[in-house]
Each structure stands twice: as C-alpha cells, then as structure tokens.
Amino acid sequence: MLEGCSATAIYYFIKERGYQGKQSILRDYCRTIKKATTKKATIRIETSPGLSAQVDWKEDLTLVSRHGEVVKGNIFLYVLGYSRMKYMQFTFNRSQTTFFDCLTNAFLATGGVPKEIWFDNQKVVVDHHKSNFGKPVFNETFVEYAKDAGFKPIACRPFRPQTKGKVEALARTTQRIKVYNHEFEEPLDLAEIVHLTCDQLNHEKSQATQIPPYLRLDKEKEYLHDFDHDLLDAYASQTVARKVSKESMIVFQNRKYSVPIRYIDETVQIKHDDNTLYVYYSGELIRSHPISPKRFNYLRDDMEEIVRSDLYKNRDDQVIDDYVDRNLKMFDEME
Template sequence: MAILLRSGEVNELETLHREGVSIRTISRLTGFDLKTIRHYLREGRPPRYGPRAPRPRKLDPFREYLEGRLRAGVWNAVVLLRELKERGYTGGYSMLLEFLRPRRRAAREVAVRRFETPPGQQAQVDWGHLGYLEEGEGKRRWVWGFVLTLGYSRAMVAEIALEQRLETLLALHEEAFRQLGGVPKEILYDRMKTVFVDLDERGEIRWHPLFLDFADWWGFVPRLCPAYRPQTKGKVESGIKYVKGNFVCGWQGSDFASVPAGLRRWCWEVANQRVHGTTGRVIAEALAQEQPYLLPITGHRHYPFVPGVRRRVARDAYVQYRTNRYSVPWELAGAPVAVQATEGRLDLYAEGVRIAVHEEHPGRHQLVTQPAHHQGMPFAPTGPPSPHKLHLQLGAPEVEVRPLASYERWSEGGQP
C-alpha cells in the first residue's frame, strides 16, 4: 500500500518525472519506495479532505444571549462573563474573549447607515479640543469647543470653554437651549466623565447623579453612544471639525475675549445659513420647521446649580456627610440636596435655596439635630408588615425590677 504524501512531496515527484529522471533514481533521491512513486505518478495529487465538523463548545448554548447583549451595547467581557456564570456557563474568560474579538473588529469597521431623527427628537453633544491660549511666560491653556447639534435640522450651537467642569457643561447646555429656542427630547453623549460614571455589575449605565438631575429639570432623556460605535455621533464630530476648519483657522480677532462672541456670530451668520451637504436643506430654514417640536423653555428657570457634595435626604429627614447625620426640614425627605462645607460650617441647599446651616461635628457617626426641622413631622405610617420582611421575636432575659427610688439613693452614694 502506498504511503500518504503531502502535496509538496507529490509536486517534487512530478517535477523530477517531467525532467526525465527515472523512477528508480527518484526513489533514491527522495527515499520513497517504488510502489509509492508509481502510485502518485499514476493517480496524481493526494485526496483533499474537507474541514472537520466543529466540536461543540461550552459557549455555544449562550451565543444567542451574547448577541443580544452586544446589540444592547454591553461589550465588557468581565460583565458578560459574570452574567454567563449566573446562567450556567462553565467555560473560561479566554473562550469568551475569542468570541468577542472578531465582533469588536466588525463593530469598528462596519459601514453605518445614517439614522435620521424626526424633528425635535434628538440632539448630540460633544467636547472638542480647538487649540490653546498663550498666557505668557511660556504657559499655555487648553481651549475647548462645545457643540450641540439638532439631529433633524443640523442646526448647530458652538461655544468656547476653558475647562470641562460640570457647572460649565450645564451652563453651555442652557445657552444652547436658549439659542435654539427649545430643548430636544433626548440628547446623545459619548463617555464624557462629567456625564457618564460607569456601567454597573449588570452592564447598565450609571449617569452622574447631578447631570441626571439636570436632565430631569429640563425634561430631556440622556442617551449614551454605544461602545465601539463612534460613527453614531458623526453629526457632532463632523461639527467639531467644521468649527476647527472654518472658524478657528480663519479667526482674525486680536484677543481671546472676543472669541466667544465671534464664534457665536459665525455660527448663526455662516454655519447655520449653509445648505447642509447630507440633507440638502438650508439649516436655518430646517430649524424653523423643527422648533415647534422642541420642548418649550419660556418661563423655565435656570437649573439651580450649587457646587458641593450631592446627597439625598433620608426618610427620617437627615442628610449624611462624612459619617455624621444632619437634620433638614422634614418636608424635604427624599429630595436631592447639595452640601457645601466651608471652615467647619455646612450649608445645605435644595434647588438653589439654602435650607439648613450646621456646624460640622468633629466626631464620627453622630446625629446633629435642630428641633425646628422636625417640628410637626408625622410618625411613620403603621399597617400590616410587608410579606417580604422577616420578623423575629426573641425572648428577652429576665431581669430584676427595682423602683426608681433605689437608683436615686445609689446616685447619692447610698446603697440601692
């Protein structure tokens, strides 16, 4: 029986044979026996074998679940592994990474169909680096651009910022709402630190609590740009490039103080007067059609931002700060408040109004109460116990009962 040869070895036999080398000589040169050489010269190439059927893998029963989580924007392998373990997965982390790796590449490279939003539905926000400011003595300060773009009309508001603090971000939002004449129903963000905190153990979004309160104040819903899908925010990112390429490079102002007003004027006299390359509409005219669909801002107060630590008032009308608990008016139970600490004094604010002042307690785990805060406070409601709570009644140890007069004599130095 002829032995099995590789394709390259068969090629060598055929080449020698075409060159007129005898079979016996080929056998001596290659080491193959005469029967094998004659077989391959007569039959040709060795048979090609198809790929083996893939063996079942531990991840196979969970593929549909994983695809669903990826569509929901959950790409964190640690989070996904924990969820799979809860569902009975017995494989390892490397097998999951092997599953995710090609899908992550595909998500980065896939061509994204442009998603057009109805009027008033969505806007998109981003920070972009515009350059730096020379402050003398070789010092430079970064200059940032804030861009908010409405998804339907492509109307753009662009503002200048010298830092990226949360209060600046909120103020720029309100300025954009004022210029546009309303608030979109939802706003899309990337993973800005002032907006996005992280994903919880279930892969759900954790927003910055103060920013979430700001969104609730104005009535819009924040949305997060999915991971590995930067194309989703192309309307804004191209707006940043447009500002850099058409305003920054052509700016003729003599000092930085004139830049914000110059940018705003350019935005409304140039950028929003052009015919948009994708929609084919004059942006200002499309904005006029979109404005009736925006949430109204007439009569709406500015967000009462107060710098400080954010806390929520407990049901018993106390706020915790550095392990101690401080009273507030009981009517504010459940409300968010800001705590400002200044030289041993705590000022507490709700919706921008100061509602309590305390001296900061030097101890730990102390209760600091102003009786007026809890005057008229109703008792906790009574009723049947919740079926979800466990109630245990423990037998108390028996103790000797003495009249109060015995303790009075003992405190005066006598015998009880």
Template sequence: MQSREDFHMIKQLRKQGAHIVDIAHRIGCSERTVRRYLALPAPPTGKPKTRRPSKLDPFKPYIDEQLADEVWNAEVIFQKLRERGYTGSSTLVRGYIQPKRPLRASKRTVRYETLPGKQLQHDWGETRAEMGGRLRTVNFAVNILGYSRHFHIWAGPRQDAEHTYESLVQAFRYFGGVPASVLVDNQKAAVVRHDRDGKIIFNAGFLELANHYGFTARACRPQRPRTKGKTERMVSYVKHHFFQRYRSFDSYAHLNQLLEHWLDTGAKQRMLRRFRQTPAERFQEELPHLLPRPADDFDTRYYDIRHVGWDAYIDVYGNRYSVPAECCGQRVNIRISLDGELTVYDLRGQEVARHRMTDRKHGWQTVAEHHEPLWQEVMPVQHRSLAVYEEVLQ
C-alpha cells in the same frame, strides 16, 4: 471592478439601512458603483482566474457579515468559524481580513437619521489660541440638532459640569426650544458610571438640568463615542474653519460673540450634500417640533457653603468678602457665576450680599454698610483733659 466580497458587503450594509454615500465611503468606491452593484442579482464575473480552492471560501460571506457588524478581531472571528465547522488555520482568516482593514481606518459607521426635534448631540473640543494676549488651551462645546444639523458653539475656560450645563442652556436659548433627548459622551459632568447590567447612572446635576428643561438624558455606550458622530464631525469642522479664520481673542465673551456671528453668517448656510439643503432650511422644519423653553433658565452657578467669621467676612478662594453683621457666626450659601459674580444667601434663602470676585492681591472686598452695626457696638473712647496728665508729671 470591486471584488466579490465587496459586492456582498454592499448588499449587507444596504440591508442594515446604510445610506449609499456611507457605503461608498466605506468600500472605497463611487456612489454610482454602489447603485450598480445593488441593482445586480449576483456578483459580476470578470475574467476567470485559476486558483486553488480554500477551506475559507464557504465562510467568507459570514466573515463579511461580521466585518459589517464592526467585529474586526480576527481571533474572535476565527473562534466563531470553528463553531460553524471551519477546519482551516487562523492564518487564512487573518490574511482575508487584513486587506479590508483600511475600510475600518476612518471608523465610519452606519448613520441613522433622527426625526425633527428628537435629539441633540453634545461634545467638547479644544484647541490652542491666543486669549487676552497669551497662548492657551481654549475649550468649546458643540451642540448639534440631529435632524437639521443646525448647531451652536459656546466656549469656556473649563469642561467641568457647570460649563457643560451652561453650554446646553445657551444652545437651547439660541435654538429657541429644547429637543426631546440629549445624547452625551461619558464625561463625568453627565455620567457617573455604567453598571454591569447596562444601566446608566447619570450625574445628579445633569438630571436636574434634564428635569428643568424636560428632555431625556442619553449616553453613548462605553468605547463607542462615534454613536454621536454628527457632533464629532462638527468639532473637527469648527477647528478647521472657525479657528483657522480667527486666532486671537480679547476674552471668552469676545470669542463667543465671534462664534455666534460665524454661525449665523456662515456655518448654518453651508450646503448639506446628502439633503441638498442648508441647516437653516432644515431647521425651519425642525423648530416646530422642539419643546418650549421654561420661563427661567437653569442655574449653572457654582454652589458652596461658608461660615461667617465674627468680623463679618467669608473666605472664598483665598480672598475675603464682607456680609451683613447679623450673619456673624452663621452658615451662608454662596453662588458663583461662571463670569465671577459672588452672591451670598442667608439661611432663609434671601440674598444678603453680592461681590465681584477678585484676586487676593487686590485686597479684601468690603461694603461699608455691612459693618455699620459692628462699629456702633464698639465701646466709646473715654476723653480726658490733658491737665490730668500735667498734674501727674508735677
């Protein structure tokens, strides 16, 4: 039998809109018990116990309300009780809260369902795996649709802004549409800071991405990442299912190919206990509510500026790459794709050169046509007969 305090907590959580399965996990009982207690008008009475009344008794329902609202700091609760007339010690308050702390250990929270097409949650995870014959840290981004639980995974070498944006671009392409809002944690790729008045200052690049696709940018409150609990759980799901099955990859391209195959053949066919449907089935309901994708994908390439030397080369990450001779002495814009393709643009925005990024040990990368005008400007060498030198020697 559950305690009187558990009865009041079950009633309070249900009043706040919590699902029965979440209440059962939180209290530590079965769903059947939760339903039985919800049907009772008052706490069940077991065998009466003889105990001394406590000064805390009248305030226990209020404490339960605070715990249900995720207020677990005993000192804070003690101060609130004193404001309400409590004259006992803080030891009684701590003694009452302490046995309930295991309820908080899992950090479960009330789960609110979103309407079809309304929200996507984004998060990064990492694990250790063999990549190209070497054990290294592998980063993977999980993007999950809130309604259907259909999700996409994309892996990359870093968790920077460009890779974050590319993971969302790939997710929108995979889903065939765009949600109304995207909820992120407070990573610098998306959020610069939270002002004291609660205003969120988003990264300019993330806002450009949002404007390009037409979604609303949203972020979790600081110190509360479980606001996006759906994607937090999927990060764990990927680690304990996909990366337990696959442990070695030739490249990130190979890894992403396996991830998408696993999504299509396994992950989206899993049964969701709460809904008794698969993500694939619920996604069919959600797909018509997604926004259409624009004609062109967002450009996630790295951007920078370089000055062209008089030898018609630019320096990029320790190696040198040729550009047309007419660009000598000018500034050019460069774009570097996430797979290492370098594209150079002149001041008018016209593409003037393209190279595959290489290590410095492979030498300077040169396109012969770029330097032909330079060779034509070189002064011709004067040719003399050897007889001239023979006369000098005589």
C-alpha cells in the same frame, strides 16, 4: 498659519479682509494643493423634528493671539437632529457647571428641548465608577438635570462613532477656527469667533439635507418643548453655604467679604461667576462683591454699620467717616 484649515474657513477669513472673489475660485485653488485623504464609510441617521440632539466637546483647542499669548480652551457642540441647527460655546474648562450652562444656553438658542439627547462617556455625564463596559451609568446630578429639562439622555455605545455622527462632523468643521490663529487680540475674543463660526454654519447648506439649518429650525421648534430656565440655571451656579462671623464677614477662597450685621451668626448661600461673588439669604440677594485677591473686602456701608454698632456708636458722623476711610485704605494696601 492656514495649514489644516478648510477652504470655507479661509474664504470667510479673507472675505472679512476685503476679498471679493467667488468661493468657488478659492475651492478650485485649494483642490490643487489639498493633500490626499482616505475615504471612510459613514452611516447616516435621520431623525424626525424635535426627536433628538447630540452633544460633544471639541477638547484642548490651542490658539495663539497676535501678541503671542497661548490660549487653551474647548468648544461645546450641540446639534439638533432634524434641522442640523447648531449651538457652539467656547469654554476654558469642562466642569459640570460649565456643561450645564452650555446645555441650557443651547436650549435657549434653539428654542426648546428635544425628546432625547445623545452623549458620549464624558465624566460630567457618566459615573465611571458605577459603569460597566458597554453599560454606562449616568451620574445623579446629570440625571436630575435631564429630568428637570425634560429630555431622555442616551449614551453612545463605545467604539460606535456613527451613532453620534452629526456632532462629530461638526467637531471636524470647527477646524475652520484655526484660521484665526495669531489673529485675535485676547482670549475672550475666541467666544465671539466661535459664535460667528456657528452662525456661518447655520446659514450654510447642510451636506445631509442640502438646506441651511436655520431654514428648517422653525419646523423643528414646533416639536421642541419649553423648559424652566430658572430651574436649569441653578445647575450652572456653584452654590455654597457659609456662616457669617462675629465680624460680619464670610470666607470665600481664603478671603473675607463683608455682609450687613443683621446676618451675623446666620447661614447664607454664596454663588460666583468669573468676576463676582453673590451672597444670598433665604433666596434674596443681600450683597455682591468683585472677586478680589485682597485678604479683607469691605463695602463701605458694611464697615460703617459695623463701626456704628460697636466702637464708635456714640461718635458723630465725621469721626466715623474718617475712621472708615482710614481703615478702607489700610485694607486696600494689605496683601
């Protein structure tokens, strides 16, 4: 289980489970069994406070829960150049909306936006159809995001990994997460494990500066600039326009969801996260529904309003209530 894990990762793992010895003892032991590795030359690039950050993904991470469930995901990595302060986020995909969500969260976690951010040639950033070898072209949505956030995007030159060394060193450090293989309960636990690992890294002495990153962050924050969170958050939201039908329903993923009848024939905007569908009209939230596998999804208030406006508009409340109850039950039972 511990193959490929660093001594530091093993130390934190067994410390949580009662180990009271020193980390140096464990390191000495690991040195006796560590496989020989090839030393590589590196180029250190130092930056001034607030100047830059670097971004990457640790892709296709595969771990197994203690129940045998195979979980595949990715880790978003963000490192400030001066302080070496880090932000890490576990994700199940590498879509552009997820990328924007991670980057905005990184700004929140570190206290602001640097002047420039370095990226590799990942497709959520670079338009490969318009790019030539050695001359990447950023895609339009990303350019707009960078403009709204207030940073200059810089693409790392192909085959020049030293220009993005800080974040690639962090990618190697995430190997310590392997120590949790077969130890977590469910996939969502990995988000907390990644958060814990990031916090540990920010409190450890940086090999480059010999100072824990969190101790240098206050100085770097003085040079980071503020940003409009709501403006950037919109990039992480999947917004789609839908016209409300005569049934007072909208369609999402081939399923129907109800809205108040006053929006019939109007165009509304929908957003969603993993669990909830949000319906907006002129920027105002008018409905939210749990995302459901059911073909028809009515809120009781909406169905009652529909019934009162048409079939049963002259009936008493009890008759309407009974009708609504029967129909809601029927829709719940439909596949």
